[in-house]
Amino acid sequence: MTITDQLRRVRCVSEYAERNIGDAELNAIVEAAAWAPSAGDSQPWEIIAVRDLQRRSALVETLLDSLMRPGTGGAQRRHWLCDTPVVLIVCLDHMRAKARYGEIGEKLFGIQDTGAAVQNMRLVALEHQVKSCLIREFDHDAMAKLLELPRHVEPLIMIVMGYSEVEPGQKPRLPLEDYLHHEKW
Secondary structure: OOHHHHHHHOOEOOOOOOOOOOHHHHHHHHHHHHHOOOHHHOOOEEEEEEOOHHHHHHHHOOEEOOOOOEOOOHHHHOHHHHHOOEEEEEEEEHHHHHOOOHHHHHHHHHHHHHHHHHHHHHHHHHHOOEEEEEEOOEOHHHHHHHOOOOOOEEEEEEEEEEEOOOOOOOOOOOOHHHOOOOOOO
């Protein structure tokens, strides 16, 4: 299977089998972050793997609805998060992100680098037949408190992972000519 084939298979899946992800598989998935591009080789990401059911249930309570409001349905729509074997919370270490490039490293490069790390992990997860879903809509302060994060570490995204037989269909994508420009706009 080509990389392009793999990219086309990266989809949000929210139905998972009752099967744990072993330590070797989880480590291989998370290690893929290390191979992401990183400005100044800062590798500004921190990753917390949550397997404990009680803690996953607490993660659900931090969820916001699609309009970024607390307590209005985010947790109810994402109850399936408790049924997954592992949730990775990918965080930005602001100190590492700004160590070499200052504010632009913290506000831009660190986020770009962490996004690349997330994509690497999702691709390696597929290599191990592990599917995933990204969740961005959560109360960052509540998540940081729940995970006892130091002040300089900010949660950016959750990757819900598990084994699944679900093969979601292709969502509509913009045609290439709508976003590829040559030489100028």
